[in-house]
Amino acid sequence: MSTNVNTPAKEKNKLGSLVKAFRHYYTPFIISIVLLITSVIFTILTPGMIRNLTNEISPVGKEAVAGNFVINMDNVTHDALTLVAYVGIAFLSGFISGFILNTIIQRFSKDLRKQITAKINNMPLDYFDTTQTGDILSVITNDVDILSTSLQNSVGMLVQSGVMLVGVFVAMFIACWQMALVVVCSLPIMLIIISLTFKFALPLFDKNQKLLGEVNATVEENYSGQLVIKAFNAEEKKVEEFREKNDLFGTILYKSQAIGTLIEPAMQFVSYLTYAAVLIVAGLLFASGSISDIGVITGFIVYVSLFQEPLAQIGQASSTIQLGNAACNRVFTFLEQEELPDEGEKKQLLDHDHIRGEVEFKDVCFGYDPKKLTITNFSGKIKPGMKVAIIGPTGAGKTTLVNLLMRFYEITSGDILVDGVSIKKMSRQELRQIFGMILQETWVINGTLRENIVYNLKNVDENRLQEILEETNLSHYVSTLPQGLDTEIQKESALSAGQKQLVTIARAMTENAPMLILDEATSNVDTRTEILIQKAMDSLTSGRTSFVIAHRLSTIKNADLIFVMKDGNIVETGNHDSLMELGGLYSEIYNSQFN
Template sequence: MNRNVIKRLAGFLKPYRGYLILALVSAVISVAMSLWAPVLIGSAVDLIVGPGQVEFAGVLSVLAKIGAAIGLSALFQWLMARCTNHVTYYAVRDLRIRVFEKLKTVPLKYVDSHAHGDLISRVVNDIDQISDGLLQGFAQLFTGAVTIVGTLLFMLSINVNITLVVVLITPLSLGVAAFIAKKSFHLFREQAAVRGELSGYVEEMVGNQKVVKAFGYEEEAQQKFEEINGRLQDSGVKSQFASSLTNPSTRFVNAIVYAAVGIAGALSAISGGITVGQLSSFLIYANQYTKPFNEISGVVTELQTAFASARRVFEVLDEPSETPDAPGAAVMRDSKGNVEIENVSFSYVPDRKLIEGLNVYAQSGQRIAIVGPTGSGKTTIINLLMRFYDTDKGVIRIDGMDIRLMTRNSMRALYGMVLQETWLFAGSIRDNIAYGKPDATEEEIVAAAKSAHAHSFIRRLPDGYDTIIAEDGGVSQGQKQLLCIARVMLTRPPMLILDEATSSIDTRTEMMIQSAFSKLMKGRTSFVVAHRLSTIREADCILVMNEGHIVEQGTHKELMEQGGFYASLYNSQFERAQ
């Protein structure tokens, strides 16, 4: 319901009610001055009796007052606009902050299950639509409401009977506008949804252009884009057409009001009920009275779009946040590195089992490798260790304490994680390396880069560590991964998670990185997910997973001697390599 949307939007306006009050006062004064002008015009008309019978002194005095009234009206209208702009932009700023904060607290499952482009559209485009709607809505509602009330009062002071004619016809205009607005709302809601779908598709295509070109998918991508864009055009045309009916419909009704006032006023003037000047004032008031209805109906499009967009934004705000930290949750400062996974079961989709009855015990300083075919649950274990997802059953402990009894931030800080998918933000090389330790010294940053064998290529960049890189450009994929490794080496956490951390690095560099990792992992519990089994031969324990279960466990030598599933995987890789 729009009523609920308006009520929630009003909550974001409440902190700026002082500006709202000032805007309302300014609107009252501005409209009062503009409504005083017709009275003055009527007085001037009555001072012009006929040819040669003009009271010029009186007319000049009235003209001076009209000029003052128009000037004051313009001044307070400007002040009202300043106040409404302030309220709108600050309220929208607060809303955008709330939504961004919400995205940080929703479960990772919510982000994974929604198109990222659609979420971006809600934070950027939809909130912009709310801003546009509020800007126009405030100005029109403030001035419109005051104008309607003010003109009625002035008309009543001139002639009650003619005013009743205006009042009796007004509900027809309101009824037409309300009927069309109600019918067009669902069209604007559909338009906002398709706009989000289009944003999501564009984000996918732009972010994966290399894949699109590599598979020659340009024509199919263009066709898909045009299909979504066509639906957006269709919904846009329908919604705009529906809303555009409001203005001419209300104008037609308002024209009837003006004609009725003219006829009734003329008859009254002929019978001596009002003067010609008062009739002139009345006709001006009738026009001013109907004008707000036209203006308000003109912004119905913006308001309907704003309400539809607000509904999409509030859907994000209404999404349940991840389970909060337990009351009195422990803040972990350090760890010995003993990790226990006891009888853990988990699935992303309730009716599709993934991990069942998983048991793993990693002693302090051990190097645990996790291997297995795609979809066996390797990365899922990482998600559970980092508590990106909570287990359905069972418990995970660090140093004997259930991780659900620790604060998430402090628990995650115990791990240093390097993933196959590298992530760098637009900024300097230095800032990217120091992402996990912003207060790091220059010496610490350089030492981390040297440990990750990134120092040599950084020195060759135009500005060295001050070189600005884009999220997806400026350095190669392998160099990105070296920077991500340097980022972890700088924080030197008590435990490590390496998920295909050297997948984009050449063999020679990989050997150097493995040497650096060996130093970093010394004395630290490490979980290494690997597809290239040659990289984990020195692991203290290898967990072989298949369909969510550990089917084999042991050292490389022990597993090869068993000649089982691991041996088959290992030998098949070398057979393919030959």
């Protein structure tokens, strides 16, 4: 079984898909960016005011009077208030921008979760057959959270850093081109550090997210299989398997984070070298008279800080950006998986109030693996109202046949007709409305017992519901519950395996579909309960075309027609008496159970 979310060996970058999915938020995003640019512009203007203030209070360049100099407090006050105004506007614009950006990113994350939920309901079953549940859950939870966090921490920062770099770059050359060149010389070094970090860390972050999915899949598998693990004393083995995967995940996580965190001290080292070089050049320029006031130097030091800060931010956020990129690839790879074809335009083809129940299989071929067919050239015709039993050894194709009838899987070739209409022409919704299903694998939701039985139906008659409880032998159990049918149940603990199956049988009875499919419907109940339920099942199937898959042949002796399957084909057909007289596979299986 695959442990990845059906991704190719080398995932394509999905940033284009992310931008496309974000299109509904372009307007508030642009408003946020405009406010962010406004904040950056006023931040860039602050060094100019600092320069003016420095010159106002500095004796350099001023006319000395008796060894003292005169400070114009009006100018100082004006410049100080202007500086405060610039900082205030920058803060307010940045705050509003961040609020808008964070809001739309949270809403975008909500939209992603809605899309994933809708996607799951529209994906073919074979996807879930080849993908571990824990890995899918990791995409839905961890990857969406990481993508959301990455967007929050990086989008605004990247835009702000880009605008800041360009603005400060221009301002530095206007202030002093000689010192600006010194700063520019440090830029390639910083870019090399960032690019090397991305080059070595990005593959590790991609692998990190995939391994996280595998670890989650292992945890989910161990959690759901606790009964088997304990029964076979496999705790140590499972712990060791988890430890191996978790240790590998920890190693990759350590390497990726280590490389990501190396960038910050490296950038700081380059920053301090740049400060030193700028001060040396400033001293030479001041000594030579190229700079006449000290304010240019103090203002330029602020420019250097503003220029280095965006690069440092990018470096510090590189781990988050790369992790977000890996999560983005997994989320959109999942969202771009092939879905079931849309059948919204298909019209209802059958009169559901007058379903005859004739079913015909015409040369049906199917294989879960296209290169290996499970069912080959299966043909058979079922008359309306017949009770059809399907038996055979494990792996003969019994449940597969039913899955094809319900279009859980599409047939490879051939056709299946219901009342003369091809199921290919019918919508899945219409087809599944005319079939009630009782499966061997029980499924109970967290909710009241009533919600579990009624499930997707509305306006169910209370008297009929009570009759169903009697027929399924559930009435006594319901009477012991504190709130009867309205008692909340937990699917893992409140009901036994047999009681869960009785609930699924009651659910099918409540649906009252014109045709029925029973796949080992009484496999989890005891013999006495089975006998009681069998009467209800006989009443339920009376007059309805029904397909019964059973290993207990005592439950299908009264079937109108029995299909005996082997290796994907019908090898014997008839009723119980005729098949026993034939002395073939059916009689062999029957005698093995009762001798």
